[in-house]
Amino acid sequence: MNAFKQMTIIGVGLLGASLAKVCRERKLAERIVGFGRNAENLQRAEQQNVIDHGTTVIEDAVAESDLVVLCSPVGTIAERFREMAPHLKAGCLVTDVGSVKAPLVRDIEPMVPDAVHYVPAHPIAGAEQSGLDAATVDLYEGARCIVTPTSQTNPQAVERIHAFWQDVGMRVQVLDAAEHDFIYGAVSHLPHVVAFALMNTVGQLKTREQEDIVHLSAGGLRDITRIASSDPVMWRDICLANKTHVLDLIDRFQDALGEIKQRIEQDDAAGLKESFKNANGHRGKLVGNNS
Amino acid sequence: MNAFKQMTIIGVGLLGASLAKVCRERKLAERIVGFGRNAENLQRAEQQNVIDHGTTVIEDAVAESDLVVLCSPVGTIAERFREMAPHLKAGCLVTDVGSVKAPLVRDIEPMVPDAVHYVPAHPIAGAEQSGLDAATVDLYEGARCIVTPTSQTNPQAVERIHAFWQDVGMRVQVLDAAEHDFIYGAVSHLPHVVAFALMNTVGQLKTREQEDIVHLSAGGLRDITRIASSDPVMWRDICLANKTHVLDLIDRFQDALGEIKQRIEQDDAAGLKESFKNANGHRGKLVGNNS
Structure with a gap:
């Protein structure tokens, strides 16, 4: 060197x-x-x-x-x-x-x-x-x-x-740059958008006594929303720069969420279990890797 | 006692x-x-x-x-x-x-x-x-x-x-039981559904060389999807038991996500920054509390 x-x-x-x-x-x-x-x-x-x-x-x-x-x-x-x-x-x-x-x-x-x-x-x-x-x-x-x-x-x-x-x-x-942007759109930008949206959903809900309901949460919400504390300007710029991929990935996520929602609506116990088991399996691939 | x-x-x-x-x-x-x-x-x-x-x-x-x-x-x-x-x-x-x-x-x-x-x-x-x-x-x-x-x-x-x-x-x-179910629908059941859906979205994507793209992820995805490793049968039963609230909360989440998506589509930099700043603020309320 x-x-x-x-x-x-x-x-x-x-x-x-x-x-x-x-x-x-x-x-x-x-x-x-x-x-x-x-x-x-x-x-x-x-x-x-x-x-x-x-x-x-x-x-x-x-x-x-x-x-x-x-x-x-x-x-x-x-x-x-x-x-x-x-x-x-x-x-x-x-x-x-x-x-x-x-x-x-x-x-x-x-x-x-x-x-x-x-x-x-x-x-x-x-x-x-x-x-x-x-x-x-x-x-x-x-x-x-x-x-x-x-x-x-x-x-x-x-x-x-x-x-x-x-x-x-x-x-x-x-x-390749385009492939990079798709991949990091999926593993980083989409999760940030999802965390921001989830925090915005839950964060504005109140109990009947007008307390923030987030005060009643357990550890799960804290973990899943950690990245919702990320810098708004940086993530705004990333989402706009990678707009095409991020929008495509939001669509894909909406489809996956829509499938789960439909299975709940239809009381489709077998289908819902399958959706959640698939997620378990994908998550296993993720944690199997220490990068 | x-x-x-x-x-x-x-x-x-x-x-x-x-x-x-x-x-x-x-x-x-x-x-x-x-x-x-x-x-x-x-x-x-x-x-x-x-x-x-x-x-x-x-x-x-x-x-x-x-x-x-x-x-x-x-x-x-x-x-x-x-x-x-x-x-x-x-x-x-x-x-x-x-x-x-x-x-x-x-x-x-x-x-x-x-x-x-x-x-x-x-x-x-x-x-x-x-x-x-x-x-x-x-x-x-x-x-x-x-x-x-x-x-x-x-x-x-x-x-x-x-x-x-x-x-x-x-x-x-x-x-009250109904209020309990709404609150835990929001702070626990919805986040699980979102984590399962996110894992299903990202988990099935491949690189051009047919590698799982989750192998290229950094820590953010691991954190946000931790609860996607939760027991499928237990969460199926919870989602079906709390169906009404969970479906309502998925709707609210879809609205919050839709707002962010629209702001990206329209290159609305100011609006997007505001969405992300709001999420920061809600997250601050969450971590300010040590329960």
């Missing part, structure tokens, strides 16, 4: 600052520059030695870097790329952490300058908290990272970005 | 055997009899000293008891009551652990012999595993127990059953 002379992290929040920490610890870059719009946050990141230098001027942030990692919210990644594109030096590698890939690839690929290589990535990492203060050196450790090159992506660049995320500690896997 | 001379537990599984254990430890009954249909299970419970005596003959099980607790699956409780009713002695108290109350009250109340008192209860306790071997002395400790007497229930009997569940270690609360 060759350390990058200088890397830039766009967005020094949970994902960006955690990445800076692990790159620092593993000496993946000689110098780490942070870009953001909040000067105070950048200053704190400098003081904590998370980054070597923080700047709110994108040209200063990227002009000398061999690697740029876009860690800003998914709704802003393409815009940040547009701003920095004219300032990237020849040979620079760019990757990102966006949770939705096809729209980013569609928007960014036409803007990539000659002699610069963009390799889209989605490290499957996160935490309940966000921001610099929640950042940890082991956020990415052992987790999966999906890399989604296109037919236009330089194979050597893919190899280097693949190696970079591996050096960070991740299990890297290559997928 | 006066110990019962003899108590009978109908159904020596997770709930029944755990109840026997705590009653033994706290000396709530001088003698504990277990009834079940599996003689081998009763024998093991006897050998482990969970019960003093096990029998598959319901008359033998209940004839001498001052307290009978129906711990069999919710779909069988009324039937067990019907079988034992002629053999109950005068002054006997009967309670149960069924998760749905109004249909049980409706079925059982007309069968209650003179001088016998039935006080419906729902201890909110359970575990991932079921059966005698999963039973623990502290299953009920600190959890909530809802007691749902009717206008016909003898007040002194209510007081004694209230005290009994408190002695077991539970926080006892009185609710």
